[in-house]
Amino acid sequence: MQPMIQITDVNKVYASGFQALNNINLSIKPAEIFALLGPNGAGKTTLISAICGIVDATSGQITVDGKDIVSDYRHTRKLIGLVPQELTTDAFETVWTTVSFSRGLFGKKPDPAFIEKTLKSLSLWNKKDSRLIELSGGMKRRVMIAKALSHEPAILFLDEPTAGVDVELRKDMWQLVRQLRDDGVTIILTTHYIEEAEEIADRIGVIKNGQLILVEDKITLMNQLGTKQLILDLKEPLTEIPANIADFNLQLKNDGLQLIYSYDTTEEHTGISVLLQHLSVAGIAFKDIKTDQSSLEDIFVSLVRETT
Amino acid sequence: MNRYAVAAIYKFEMARTKRTIFQSIISPVISTSLYFVVFGSAIGSRITEIGGVSYGAFIVPGLIMLSLLTQSISNASFGIYFPKFTGTIYELLSAPVSSFEVLLGYVGAAATKSTLLALIILATAHFFVPLEIAHPFWMLFFLVMTAITFSLFGFIIGIWADNFEKLQVIPLIIITPLVFLGGTFYSVSMLPPFWQTVTQFNPVFYLISGFRWSFYEVADVSLITSLCVMGGFLALCLLAVTWIFKSGYQIRK
Numbered sequence: 200m201q202p203m204i205q206i207t208d209v210n211k212v213y214a215s216g217f218q219a220l221n222n223i224n225l226s227i228k229p230a231e232i233f234a235l236l237g238p239n240g241a242g243k244t245t246l247i248s249a250i251c252g253i254v255d256a257t258s259g260q261i262t263v264d265g266k267d268i269v270s271d272y273r274h275t276r277k278l279i280g281l282v283p284q285e286l287t288t289d290a291f292e293t294v295w296t297t298v299s300f301s302r303g304l305f306g307k308k309p310d311p312a313f314i315e316k317t318l319k320s321l322s323l324w325n326k327k328d329s330r331l332i333e334l335s336g337g338m339k340r341r342v343m344i345a346k347a348l349s350h351e352p353a354i355l356f357l358d359e360p361t362a363g364v365d366v367e368l369r370k371d372m373w374q375l376v377r378q379l380r381d382d383g384v385t386i387i388l389t390t391h392y393i394e395e396a397e398e399i400a401d402r403i404g405v406i407k408n409g410q411l412i413l414v415e416d417k418i419t420l421m422n423q424l425g426t427k428q429l430i431l432d433l434k435e436p437l438t439e440i441p442a443n444i445a446d447f448n449l450q451l452k453n454d455g456l457q458l459i460y461s462y463d464t465t466e467e468h469t470g471i472s473v474l475l476q477h478l479s480v481a482g483i484a485f486k487d488i489k490t491d492q493s494s495l496e497d498i499f500v501s502l503v504r505e506t507t
Numbered sequence: 508m509n510r511y512a513v514a515a516i517y518k519f520e521m522a523r524t525k526r527t528i529f530q531s532i533i534s535p536v537i538s539t540s541l542y543f544v545v546f547g548s549a550i551g552s553r554i555t556e557i558g559g560v561s562y563g564a565f566i567v568p569g570l571i572m573l574s575l576l577t578q579s580i581s582n583a584s585f586g587i588y589f590p591k592f593t594g595t596i597y598e599l600l601s602a603p604v605s606s607f608e609v610l611l612g613y614v615g616a617a618a619t620k621s622t623l624l625a626l627i628i629l630a631t632a633h634f635f636v637p638l639e640i641a642h643p644f645w646m647l648f649f650l651v652m653t654a655i656t657f658s659l660f661g662f663i664i665g666i667w668a669d670n671f672e673k674l675q676v677i678p679l680i681i682i683t684p685l686v687f688l689g690g691t692f693y694s695v696s697m698l699p700p701f702w703q704t705v706t707q708f709n710p711v712f713y714l715i716s717g718f719r720w721s722f723y724e725v726a727d728v729s730l731i732t733s734l735c736v737m738g739g740f741l742a743l744c745l746l747a748v749t750w751i752f753k754s755g756y757q758i759r760k
Contacts, residue, residue: 251597251600251601252600252601253597253600253601272603273509273603274603275603276601276602276603277603279601281597281598281601283594283597285594287593287594287595287597288593288595289589289590289593289595290593291526292519296519296522299515300515300518300519301598302511302515303511303512303514303515303518304511304512304515304516304598304599304602304604305512305602305603306509306511306512306602306603306604307511308511309511346598
């Protein structure tokens with residue numbers, strides 16, 4: 200299957216000499232949700248800007264739908280909708296005017312019915328005649344999304360789409376993103392909210408210091424890099440781990456009242472039943488048992504630390 | 508040609524005029540009318556004719572040029588500077604539009620606005636001074652070409668400016684003095700020889716002279732000279748804009 204976006208050996212060095220992108224290679228599949236994670240200044244926005252044509256790559260090639268973004272910019276840019284990180288709006292325009300402007304700018308014939316549908320899907324219809332200066336931050340964010348969707352793009356870039364929005368709106372946006380993906384739109388989002396990527400992404404890319412340090416399917420990534428823990432709340436505290444279970448990957452916590460067993464989910468045998476048998480033999484009783492799995496946030500932090 | 512994009516930019520810019528009608532239309536019409544009253548009717552009645560034209564009528568082309576130049580520059584510079592200032596230029600940079608289409612939208616709208624304003628001022632002038640237009644075609648030609656040329660110049664200023672002060676500095680410090688010293692209120696032949704020579708280096712002088720000729724067939728230089736200077740300045744502006752778009756100066760990182 201032809202990738203929707205193909206990035207090959209892309210570098211970006213700003214006039215100041217700062218290298219924002221360092222030999223980036225990446226393929227984005229059609230109709231997937233790709234989350235690009237990375238600390239501040241890692242190069243996420245520069246990468247998006249390079250694909251959208253806002254920033255010129257110093258070297259390398261980017262293709263969208265098989266076409267070069269420089270020589271075939273009319274074709275490639277028509278396919279892309281961008282929601283930038285900053286709430287940049289024409290303060291004195293109305294919602295209707297600014298969204299209609301975006302549609303025209305991207306070469307689409309005026310279509311009031313489609314604009315109406317888009318505004319309704321984003322709960323903006325009753326604000327259509329309001330000036331942007333009168334809207335709340337969350338509403339402005341919705342307008343930015345409406346502008347990006349106004350020309351019916353096949354690819355949507357969301358740069359920190361839920362920064363500064365409330366929980367309800369965030370969940371609405373996740374729902375919208377899933378709906379768009381189901382409609383065949385390819386979505387690339389950058390986010391600081393790791394749970395956002397964990398919630399909606401199909402694949403994850405981690406960028407740091409301009410380098411793409413990992414690209415992986417989300418579930419595979421969490422299985423491969425995630426650790427799972429069995430937590431036992433003991434009836435009596437232990438001063439040390441008994442000899443018959445010393446070979447297990449165990450830790451004592453909470454003044455000896457909690458025994459934690461870390462195991463690999465990808466192994467065929469987790470060792471849990473053997474451990475429980477050994478505990479019984481050793482006469483160690485427990486009053487509660489639970490499991491915990493490392494989140495994408497834990498994985499992300501550990502990855503970023505590892506490459507420091 | 509992405510005609511929908513050109514139309515979108517053009518309509519967007521024209522809509523701003525509607526929203527700011529006092530600043531865009533009414534204010535310049537009133538201030539120019541004050542010139543007609545003060546210099547045309549009050550002081551003008553005590554000044555003899557210049558080249559067979561009454562003083563009140565003589566200053567009309569220059570005053571129209573003053574508004575045309577300042578409004579062309581201000582409309583076009585503000586039009587492209589404001590998206591840079593607010594950050595909405597990201598949309599323009601990521602849209603499937605060529606540099607020519609962007610220029611057509613912004614400069615077209617700015618030139619349209621200033622041409623309409625000039626025509627309103629011309630109509631207003633009829634209330635204060637007797638007017639005749641000997642060559643309506645050339646009058647319109649000068650009007651439209653000057654509006655386009657100085658809208659292009661304004662577009663360049665809007666790209667160059669990185670704050671509001673820079674946006675104002677060229678129209679205020681350079682254009683207004685050039686118009687005032689370019690023969691708006693007098694014929695260059697009335698100046699001492701030294702100042703006549705200095706005036707030859709003022710490009711606006713040639714525009715006013717050509718424009719005035721289209722009204723009264725009275726000019727300080729020949730029509731061809733005026734047309735050549737205007738064409739030369741237009742070519743310079745086009746070259747500068749071409750370089751800006753090719754290099755991405757002050758637009759693309």
